[in-house]
Amino acid sequence: MENLKLEGSAKTPTVTFDAGGGTLELKGRSIPENSVEFYKPLNDWIDAYGASPKAVTTVDIKLEYFNTSSSKCILDLFKQLEGLNGKGTEVKVNWYFEEDDExxxxxxxxxxxxxxxxxxxIEVEEI
Amino acid sequence: MALSNIYELYQTMERDNTMLSFKGVVTSDLLTSVLQIMESKLDHVEKSPKTKKKVYNVLVECLQNLYHHNEEIGQSEGLDFLFSKSALLMISKNSDHYEVKTGNYIAKHKSIELKQKLDDINALDKDGLRDLYKSVLSDGELSEKGTAGLGMIDIARKSGNKLEYDFMPVDDNYDFFCLNVKID
Known part of the structure; x- marks a missing residue:
């Protein structure tokens, strides 16, 4: 299947979903006014990926900021991945945050x- | 407006350490511009990345509240449609804290609901707010506009202070909602 690559913008994160490697990365900031519109293609991609996933699926979340609208969409994305876990793939999430960013x-x-x-x-100096 | 009022307005803004103030309709483009301007201003004046993030976060939620909750207001007696969509945003930096002030029209029946929500939020401490956020996040549904009902809780969490608010009566149908968020 095709990979999903979206360039980041002032309001949306860089998306790098690699089906062959089983790696899904969100990086940057996620503050769109309506996040549903932005996250829908990501959910669709994960649905398709779930049909024949890699043995291990690694999710890297490297977000600097996200708004409350995105927080709900990110939860839905995790719920989707939770549904895949144990069904032909083992899902793990790496949650990155900057030093002192409680x-x-x-x-x-x-x-x-x-x-x-x-x-x-995972605590890092800078995301 | 008399010309001398321009000077008075300037002095007021100077005294309040205003970083940015805006009055008008909050559109998606306006929101983007304000965030860009404020981000570069914060880069210049704020050394703590932590504070910078908190202020930016509060701003994002405040602006998006103004953007989402100002659009359904229709015609009201004495209130022009465009006028009623107009909102106020002011950001100031004092010696030890930032303040984000917003003002917007709100239908009276919504004032009651919002007041209840704000009082509930103000009654909670840090851990209580975190629990409330978590429960609304896991149980709540997104509205058609993509709002999660988490904005005010998040603003209160990032602010670290009680939310100061008031509803000024405008006419039989509308109030003007005033919010002041202090960020340490």
């Missing part, structure tokens, strides 16, 4: 508490 660290912990897939919390 807000982003807490946000990762909150998703971890809601979603039943393994999370790695």
């Amino acid at each position: 807000d982003m660290e807490e946000a990762g912990e909150d998703y971890q508490a809601i979603i039943n897939i393994p999370f790695n919390m």
Whole structure:
């Protein structure tokens, strides 16, 4: 299947979903006014990927900021991945946050508490 | 407006350490521009990346509230349609904190709902706000406009202070909603 690549903008993150490698990356910021529009193609891609996933699916979330509209869409994305977990693929999430960014660290912990897939919390100097 | 008022307006803004102020209809383009201007201003004046992020986050949510919740207001007695869509946004930097002020028209029946929500938020401490955010996030549904009902909770969390607000009566149908968010 085709990979999904979207260039980041002032309001949307860079998306690099690689079906062959089983790696899904979101990087940058996610603050669109209506995030549903932006996240719909990502959900569709994951649906298609779920039909024949890699043995391991690695999700890298490297977000600097996200708005509350996106937070709901990100949760839905995790729920979708939770549904795939154990069905031909093992899903793991790497949640990156910048040093001292407690807000982003807490946000990762909150998703971890809601979603039943393994999370790695990774502190980096700069995203 | 008398010419001397321009000077008074300037002095008021100077005294309040206004970084940016805007009055008008909040469109998607306007929102983008304001965020770009504020991001570069914050890069110049704010050393702490943590504070910079919090202020930026509060701004994003405040602007998106103005953008989403101003568009359904229709005709009201004495209130022109375009006029009622107009909103106010002011950002100022004081010695030890930032303030983001917003003002917008709101239908009276929505004021009651919003007031309740704000009072509930203000009654919670840091951990309480985090729990509320988590429960609305996991149980709530997105509206057609893509709003999650999380904006005010997020603003309160990032602010670290109680949300100061008031509803000024305009006419039988509308109030003017005033919000002041302090960010330490």
